[in-house]
């Protein structure tokens with residue numbers, strides 16, 4: 001999602017973007033095939049090339065000593081070498097030489113701290129939807145770190161509702177069970193904003 005948004009903005013600013021994804025189409029995890037197709041159409045006039053179904057294997061620095069002029073080298077050095085060419089390859093054998101790599105590969109919550117406290121981990125801290133309590137008395141959790149029935153919670157909107165559940169549980173007020181709902185997500189791909 002972030003990768004598609006960034007690629008779109010960078011391309012609108014005139015940068016040449018190569019967008020790689022293990023998924024076969026942009027935003028595959030959150031929008032219908034038709035929406036992905038429309039997005040690719042909206043990108044048609046922009047300098048974005050999308051390659052789906054590819055997995056990055058290596059990133060290596062390219063030795064430019066033989067190919068770059070002295071002036072380019074001087075500019076590169078002044079910029080702290082940030083423009084040095086890198087080669088990016090995929091497991092299927094594709095390769096590109098690029099100036100910059102922006103990684104937007106998502107997040108995976110580390111479980112070490114939760115497990116060390118004896119909490120049950122199921123893609124996140126396992127909490128009861130009725131109370132947001134964990135299996136350890138006196139420990140509640142909410143937000144991105146929790147999972148309900150094995151599904152990780154994400155985004156801002158559910159957190160406000162989780163707060164009400166958690167407060168009622170801690171203060172012994174009448175229960176306000178948290179209900180999981182599918183939250184609309186606004187994908188800010190500027191050429192074609194989408195709601196997932």
Ligand SMILES: Cc1cc2nc3c(=O)[nH]c(=O)nc-3n(C[C@H](O)[C@H](O)[C@H](O)COP(=O)(O)OP(=O)(O)OC[C@H]3O[C@@H](n4cnc5c(N)ncnc54)[C@H](O)[C@@H]3O)c2cc1C
Nearest residue numbers: 002113142143144145146153154155156157158159185186
């Ligand atoms: C680039 C980006 C864009 C996003 N855009 C949207 C959006 O448009 N709409 C939307 O709904 N959501 C969006 N999200 C998701 C949203 O930001 C999260 O769902 C939300 O921030 C989760 O809140 P949280 O308090 O659970 O976790 P966080 O906001 O991640 O806060 C966790 C806090 O815990 C601290 N912490 C971690 N480990 C420890 C430790 N061991 N001890 C003490 N402190 C610790 C961290 O430093 C951090 O301050 C976006 C996220 C990102 C990264």
